[in-house]
Structures are given as structure tokens and as C-alpha cells.
Amino acid sequence: MLTLLKLIRGLLKGLASAAAPWQLALGAWFGVMLGFLPIFPSAGPSPLAFVLLFLVLVINCQMASMLLFMGVAKLMALALKGVGLSIGTGMSGFAQTCADIPLLHASHWSHTGWLGMTIMGLIAAPIAALGMYLFTRWFRTKVQPKLMEKRKLMLAGKVAGNGIMFKVGCWFMGL
Amino acid sequence: MTETSPDAAAPAAPAAAPAKAPGLIRKSAVIALLVVGLIGVLLFPLVVEPWIVGKVKSTLAAQGMELVDGSELSVSMFGGAVTGKDLKVRETGQTAEVFTATTLNADVALLDSLSSGDVVIDRLVIEGLSGSLRRGPDGQVPGAPPEEPGKPTDWLGMGKQLLEWYKKYAPQDDGTSEPTEPGKEPAPTKPDEKVPAKPKPAFDWPDATRYEPQPQPGKPWPRVLIRHLSITGTSMGLPDESPFDITGFSFTGTNVAMRLKGDEVMDLKGDLTTKGSGPMALVMNRQGGKAGTMQLSAKQVPIEALSSKQISGDALAPYGAKGLADLLIDTQWTGWKQTSAVTSTLSKMSMQPDKDAGDLARQFASAVNAFDGKPVTWAPKLGGTLLTPVFTDTGMDSLTASAIDAGKDKVIDEGKKQLDKQLEKNPELKGATDKAKDLFKGLGK
Numbered sequence: 130m131l132t133l134l135k136l137i138r139g140l141l142k143g144l145a146s147a148a149a150p151w152q153l154a155l156g157a158w159f160g161v162m163l164g165f166l167p168i169f170p171s172a173g174p175s176p177l178a179f180v181l182l183f184l185v186l187v188i189n190c191q192m193a194s195m196l197l198f199m200g201v202a203k204l205m206a207l208a209l210k211g212v213g214l215s216i217g218t219g220m221s222g223f224a225q226t227c228a229d230i231p232l233l234h235a236s237h238w239s240h241t242g243w244l245g246m247t248i249m250g251l252i253a254a255p256i257a258a259l260g261m262y263l264f265t266r267w268f269r270t271k272v273q274p275k276l277m278e279k280r281k282l283m284l285a286g287k288v289a290g291n292g293i294m295f296k297v298g299c300w301f302m303g304l
Numbered sequence: 305m306t307e308t309s310p311d312a313a314a315p316a317a318p319a320a321a322p323a324k325a326p327g328l329i330r331k332s333a334v335i336a337l338l339v340v341g342l343i344g345v346l347l348f349p350l351v352v353e354p355w356i357v358g359k360v361k362s363t364l365a366a367q368g369m370e371l372v373d374g375s376e377l378s379v380s381m382f383g384g385a386v387t388g389k390d391l392k393v394r395e396t397g398q399t400a401e402v403f404t405a406t407t408l409n410a411d412v413a414l415l416d417s418l419s420s421g422d423v424v425i426d427r428l429v430i431e432g433l434s435g436s437l438r439r440g441p442d443g444q445v446p447g448a449p450p451e452e453p454g455k456p457t458d459w460l461g462m463g464k465q466l467l468e469w470y471k472k473y474a475p476q477d478d479g480t481s482e483p484t485e486p487g488k489e490p491a492p493t494k495p496d497e498k499v500p501a502k503p504k505p506a507f508d509w510p511d512a513t514r515y516e517p518q519p520q521p522g523k524p525w526p527r528v529l530i531r532h533l534s535i536t537g538t539s540m541g542l543p544d545e546s547p548f549d550i551t552g553f554s555f556t557g558t559n560v561a562m563r564l565k566g567d568e569v570m571d572l573k574g575d576l577t578t579k580g581s582g583p584m585a586l587v588m589n590r591q592g593g594k595a596g597t598m599q600l601s602a603k604q605v606p607i608e609a610l611s612s613k614q615i616s617g618d619a620l621a622p623y624g625a626k627g628l629a630d631l632l633i634d635t636q637w638t639g640w641k642q643t644s645a646v647t648s649t650l651s652k653m654s655m656q657p658d659k660d661a662g663d664l665a666r667q668f669a670s671a672v673n674a675f676d677g678k679p680v681t682w683a684p685k686l687g688g689t690l691l692t693p694v695f696t697d698t699g700m701d702s703l704t705a706s707a708i709d710a711g712k713d714k715v716i717d718e719g720k721k722q723l724d725k726q727l728e729k730n731p732e733l734k735g736a737t738d739k740a741k742d743l744f745k746g747l748g749k
Contacts, residue, residue: 149326171508186333189326214512221513228501228515231421239501242512 133200139193145273148191150265156194158258159185163195164202165213165250167236167243177236198257205253206246217245348381369446370396384412395446402446406432413531423528433537438545445543467690470562533557533572547580547609564593581605597636605629607653622661623669627653627677637690644686644693651679681706 143153159181168178185195206213217224218241227238237243283296356379361371371377372392379386388408394401408431413424437445501515533556540550557572564570574586582604590596607627611620628651635644654677655669672680684699 147326152326172506172514183337186337187330189328189330214509217512221515224513225501225515228517234517237514239515239517240506240509240512241514242506242509 137197139197143191143193144265144268150262150269152189152191153194153265154258154262155188155190156192157198157261158254159190160195160198160200161202161254161257162250164199164204165206165246165253167240167246170237170243172237172240173235175236176232194261198261202250202253202257206249209249210242210246213245213249214242215245216248217241217243220244220248345381352381353379364393365396368396369393369402372401384414384417386410386412395440398440400436402437403433403435405430405434425528425530427532428530428534430535430537433535434539435537436539436541437543438541439543527561527563529559529561529568530557531559533560546612547578547606549579550576551579552577564590566592566594568592570596581609595636595638597634599635600631600633602629602631605631607650622658623665624656624658624661625653625672626655627651640689642686642688642690642693643696646682646684646686646699648682649679650682652677653680679706 143156163178163181163185166178166181167175168182169175185192221241224239224241224244227233227244230238233239238247357377360377364370370393372394375391375393376389377386377391378388386408387410388405391403391405391408392401393403407429409427409429411426411428413426416422416424416426439445501517503513503515506512506514535553535555537553538551540553542549553574553576555572555574557570559568559570560572561568561570569592570588570590572586572588574584576584576586578584581602584600584602586598586600588596588598605628607625607629610629611623611625630649630651632647633644634647635642637643653672653675655665655672657665657669681702682699683702684695685697686693687696688694
């Protein structure tokens with residue numbers, strides 16, 4: 130729970146930090162992909178997932194965003210196993226083709242279940258990344274200035290209200 | 305302690321410098337990865353090398369073999385070199401060694417292997433190789449699948465199986481495929497049908513299916529290509545004791561592979577000495593897997609061993625042939641079509657066919673036995689395909705000419721002997737016998 134809170138705080142701090150919106154968006158993209166893709170199933174490690182992990186380390190994406198979205202995507206993947214399998218079974222021909230491509234076969238794309246999950250990840254990741262990018266921009270242009278303004282006023286004692294909760298909220302967001 | 309507003313407490317800050325745009329690459333992670341890589345290199349001899357050697361041992365164990373203690377096998381990360389010293393392999397739990405080699409050096413071309421998907425070995429040098437595939441007390445050949453005890457090794461059958469395997473998976477050639485029946489024209493080649501991936505239940509996800517790749521015609525599995533090969537050895541015992549047991553051998557070659565790409569040329573040269581079949585030499589050249597030539601020469605092959613069932617099946621066994629053969633087999637092929645010329649000089653030859661060998665065998669035997677062991681040249685020619693060679697010229701002309709020569713020699717020898725006998729009895733006939741011998745000489749020409 131504490132880890133989850135730390136992650137959420139890291140993401141919110143990221144929203145308010147100097148991190149560029151693309152870093153948060155990229156973190157979301159990587160997180161969703163790694164959440165849906167098999168990384169180390171019982172049939173063996175997936176080279177494609179390991180390439181993504183390597184890129185996560187090397188490319189300057191926002192880690193908290195990546196980890197949070199990865200966790201959320203993993204939970205979604207568990208909940209949507211049936212849907213993933215239906216998608217994969219519907220793409221049996223493609224799975225058969227992937228069996229003859231060594232990299233994709235090793236990355237479990239010839240497994241109808243994992244293929245379905247990967248397809249879901251491929252669809253969800255750009256949506257999450259775009260959403261994160263737009264949300265960050267909206268937060269920084271619309272919400273963050275208002276919060277900063279309110280904080281200044283509260284500190285100056287000009288605004289009444291639940292000061293402690295507001296302070297905790299601001300601390301949580303790193304404002 | 306009260307929290308102080310930074311805005312209130314801090315003096316008027318100078319105008320903030322514009323924030324530096326974050327870079328695309330996380331420099332700290334790159335440094336961390338480099339450090340991890342360096343640690344990996346340092347740990348290679350402690351972790352990866354024992355793991356690779358363990359893999360080699362487990363592969364041998366799967367074949368019922370083990371690496372004898374004292375064998376040194378090492379792997380170098382840089383350059384992908386595998387080196388071995390005093391290598392000894394024996395059957396698990398046995399004392400007799402199946403293979404030994406004094407040195408082994410293999411340089412794996414890592415970049416080429418990764419880019420081509422093949423196992424490319426730049427240089428493979430094995431020295432002091434010796435071994436014995438002699439059957440154990442249980443009648444089984446070491447390292448080979450169990451077979452019926454007492455059954456001799458069918459070398460011809462094994463060769464055919466190897467060719468069948470090659471035909472199934474080798475790149476198909478243009479219009480020269482194997483005819484379905486002898487005498488019929490080869491069927492027009494069809495484009496290879498792709499073997500679909502095989503579905504298997506996924507044990508980690510009960511309702512899912514996992515498709516496994518299947519070997520495809522033309523590219524079954526990653527091939528092994530040895531760019532420079534050199535093997536020298538001292539002895540190699542065959543499963544059944546015979547005059548073909550090898551007492552020394554050397555093989556050198558370039559671009560050695562079972563399957564060749566279109567632009568690759570393979571050269572292989574081998575020299576062997578045998579226990580009772582004299583020296584043998586092999587020279588092979590293959591052009592991109594579609595054409596090739598091979599010369600095999602064997603100077604003193606015992607015909608009895610050559611015609612045994614283990615070597616030539618039932619083709620020659622009923623003839624009961626004995627003697628020595630000086631053989632030169634010259635074969636060339638394009639696709640599966642081949643032409644071969646066999647030049648053989650058979651000396652001290654005799655035949656004792658089986659009772660049920662047939663009239664032709666008996667006629668042939670009586671003709672051969674009439675030569676009285678004199679050297680006979682037999683030069684048949686073969687055509688057809690590599691899998692089903694057929695005689696295009698039985699070589700009877702060469703055999704007849706050789707027989708006439710042998711007959712002449714026999715008559716001359718016999719005549720000279722009779723003249724010598726007469727000369728001993730009647731010395732006054734010396735002049736006449738000399739003239740008669742001159743006459744025989746003329747006949748000989």
C-alpha cells in the first residue's frame with residue numbers, strides 16, 4: 130500500500146515537476162506495454178519485453194509513471210484474460226505466422242493468449258500515452274497555477290478552509 | 305517549527321534561468337548499464353563459462369556419454385573461441401574412451417552467426433582425434449540408438465537415409481528432382497508447400513494454443529557452416545571389425561556445410577589409411593548446393609570386404625568375389641542428376657557364386673576365373689540420380705578388352721613355358737625357339 134502511495138505521489142510530483150509531458154507520456158506507454166506483454170512467463174523470457182525494459186532504463190521516461198501504469202495494466206490484463214484469449218484465438222493465423230519468426234515466437238506471439246494480451250497492450254498503450262500527455266498539459270496550465278495561487282493565499286492567511294488537508298495535498302503533489 | 309513561505313522569506317531572486325529541456329537518454333542508466341556489463345565480463349569465467357561447459361556435459365549425457373575428468377574445455381567471451389585440450393569422451397559409467405582429441409580450437413564468427421541465423425564457425429581445428437565405435441559386449445554401438453543385437457551395420461542403408469534426409473530438407477534444384485520410377489521422366493517441380501506451424505496446448509494457459517515452428521523444406525534448422533576445417537586423427541574403429549578400420553586420417557576443407565547457399569563453394573579433401581584396405585583419398589567440390597564433383601580413390605580394397613553385406617548390401621554378396629581392387633570413382637552431379645565413372649583394376653580376382661546366385665553370376669564368375677587372377681580393368685559408367693544410380697554403361701567393352709589382353713598374356717606365358725620345356729629336352733632347337741618367342745612377342749603387341 131505504501132509502495133502504491135509512493136508511486137502515486139511520484140506520478141503527481143512528476144505532473145508538477147520539471148519533467149516534460151513527453152516523459153510522462155512515454156512512461157505511460159512503456160508501463161502499459163510491459164503490463165500487458167508477457168515478461169517472464171513459465172515458457173521462458175520474452176526478448177521483446179526485455180528490449181522494452183532496457184529502453185525504459187536508457188530512455189529518459191518518467192519512472193513513476195511507467196511503474197504506476199505497469200501495475201494498472203497488469204491488473205487490467207488479469208481481469209481481461211478472457212478478452213485477450215478471444216482476440217488471440219481470432220488471430221490464430223497471425224499466431225501461426227509468428228511461430229515461424231524466431232523473435233516473435235520467442236516473445237510468445239505464437240501463443241494465442243499472450244498474443245491477445247499484446248494486441249490489447251498495443252491498442253491501450255498509445256491511448257494511455259496520449260491521455261497522459263494531454264492530462265499533464267491540462268494540469269500544468271489549468272490546475273497547477275490555481276493550486277499555487279490558493280496555496281500562496283492560504284499561507285498568507287487570506288483564505289479560510291481546511292488548511293491541513295490542503296497542505297497535505299500540496300505536499301503529496303510536491304507543490 | 306513553523307513552515308516559512310519561501311516566497312516571503314527569500315530575498316528577491318534573480319530572474320530564473322530557462323529550465324533545461326530533459327535529454328532523451330538517461331545518462332546515469334547508461335553508466336549503470338556499462339558497469340553492469342563490465343561486471344558481467346568479469347564474472348564470465350566464473351558464471352557463464354561453467355554454464356556453457358555444463359551444457360556441453362549435459363548434451364553428452366543425453367547421448368549416454370561423459371567428459372572424462374582431466375579434459376580441459378574453455379570458452380572465451382571475446383571472439384567466441386572454444387578451446388579444448390586432452391579431451392576424452394566415454395560412455396557413462398564405462399572405462400573405455402569413445403573419442404579422444406589432443407587439441408580442439410573453434411572460433412565462432414559471432415556477428416555472422418547473429419546476422420545470418422546460422423552457426424558460423426570461422427575455424428575448426430581438431431588434432432590427435434581418435435576413437436572407437438566398436439560394439440560393446442551388449443552388441444550396441446556407443447552413442448547410437450539401440451538396435452537389434454547382432455545385426456551388422458547397414459552402411460549403404462545409412463548413406464541412403466542421409467541422402468533422403470538431405471533431399472527432404474535441402475534447397476530444391478531446378479527441374480532435376482528424383483524421378484518417381486526408374487525410366488520415367490522426373491515430375492515437374494512444384495513450389496514447396498509451407499509446413500504450417502503445429503498447434504500445441506499451452507500448459508501455462510489451459511484454453512490457449514501455442515503454435516510451434518515446423519522444419520520447412522529448404523531451411524529445416526539453423527545450419528552449421530565451417531569456413532576453415534582441419535581435422536587430423538590417428539585411428540577410428542568402426543562398429544564391426546573389418547579391413548576398413550581407419551588407422552590414420554586428415555580432413556581439410558573450406559565452407560564445409562551440409563546445406564550451401566547459392567554463392568558458396570565447398571572444398572573438402574580427405575586422406576585416410578586403413579587397416580587392410582590401403583590408402584584412400586577423397587576430393588569433393590560443391591558449387592552452391594546445386595552441382596558438384598567428387599573423386600574417391602582406393603588403391604587396395606579387398607573385394608571380399610567390399611562385397612560383404614555390411615558394405616554393399618545384397619548387390620555383390622552372392623558373387624562370392626575375392627581379390628584386390630584399385631578403385632577410382634569420379635562422380636559429378638547437377639541437382640539430383642549424376643554421372644559417374646568408375647575405373648577399377650581388379651587383380652588376383654576369383655569368384656565363387658552362391659548356389660542361388662543365378663546364371664548371369666555363374667557366367668560372369670566363369671569368365672573372371674578364366675583370367676586366372678591377372679589384372680582386369682573394368683570401367684562402368686553410371687547415371688540416374690544420386691538416390692537411384694543406374695548403369696548407363698556396364699563396362700563390358702573395357703572388361704572384354706581387358707579379358708582378351710589377359711587371355712593373350714596367358715597364352716603367351718603358356719607357349720613360352722612349353723618352348724622352354726622343349727629347349728631343355730632338345731638344346732639343338734635353340735634358334736628355332738628364339739624365333740618362336742619373337743613370334744609370341746609380336747602376338748603380344
